Amino acid sequence: MTADDIPPGTIASMAFWLLARTDRIRQHPGAAHIAASITTAVTRALRAIDRPPDLVFLGTCDSCQAGIYAAHGARWVTCRCGVTCNTETRREQLLAAAHDILGTTSEISRALTSLGRPLTPSVIRGLAFRGRITARGANERGHPLYRVGDVLEVISRDTRPPRCLLDITSLSANTHT
Numbered sequence: 001m002t003a004d005d006i007p008p009g010t011i012a013s014m015a016f017w018l019l020a021r022t023d024r025i026r027q028h029p030g031a032a033h034i035a036a037s038i039t040t041a042v043t044r045a046l047r048a049i050d051r052p053p054d055l056v057f058l059g060t061c062d063s064c065q066a067g068i069y070a071a072h073g074a075r076w077v078t079c080r081c082g083v084t085c086n087t088e089t090r091r092e093q094l095l096a097a098a099h100d101i102l103g104t105t106s107e108i109s110r111a112l113t114s115l116g117r118p119l120t121p122s123v124i125r126g127l128a129f130r131g132r133i134t135a136r137g138a139n140e141r142g143h144p145l146y147r148v149g150d151v152l153e154v155i156s157r158d159t160r161p162p163r164c165l166l167d168i169t170s171l172s173a174n175t176h177t
């Protein structure tokens with residue numbers, strides 16, 4: 001084997017290398033073994049990448065109490081009992097029900113992100129550091145626990161347009177009328 005027989009180490013270059021040598025491989029004494037190895041590798045690769053999309057838990061069904069899971073971005077989800085519900089409505093219901101739940105920054109981050117309010121643990125830690133939310137207790141490992149409702153209130157306050165901007169908007173609306 002010469003140096004130019006060896007393909008550079010990228011998937012595309014190795015695939016191209018194999019593709020350019022299919023006739024030689026077909027006539028090779030170990031052709032059956034080579035074909036089986038490639039087929040196994042392709043099957044393994046497909047199994048690794050072709051996974052079902054992560055599902056979001058949206059609480060339990062009002063009719064049959066089974067857990068409802070929706071694909072990311074889905075607007076509607078149908079429970080196994082046949083009941084269909086709007087994913088946004090379910091998210092709002094879960095958010096409302098979660099207000100008094102206590103959690104660590106990581107737990108709150110995960111829960112809110114899956115409910116459509118993406119928030120990193122460091123953002124929540126920053127809110128606590130600046131005194132905008134206060135720990136309501138600590139877990140068994142000593143990590144501070146925050147109230148989900150406190151985090152949601154601060155975040156919704158921050159995403160509202162500032163008051164001065166509202167005043168300017170109403171002023172310019174008045175001059176045009």
Ligand SMILES: [Zn+2]
Nearest residue numbers: 061064079081
């Ligand atoms: Zn159901």
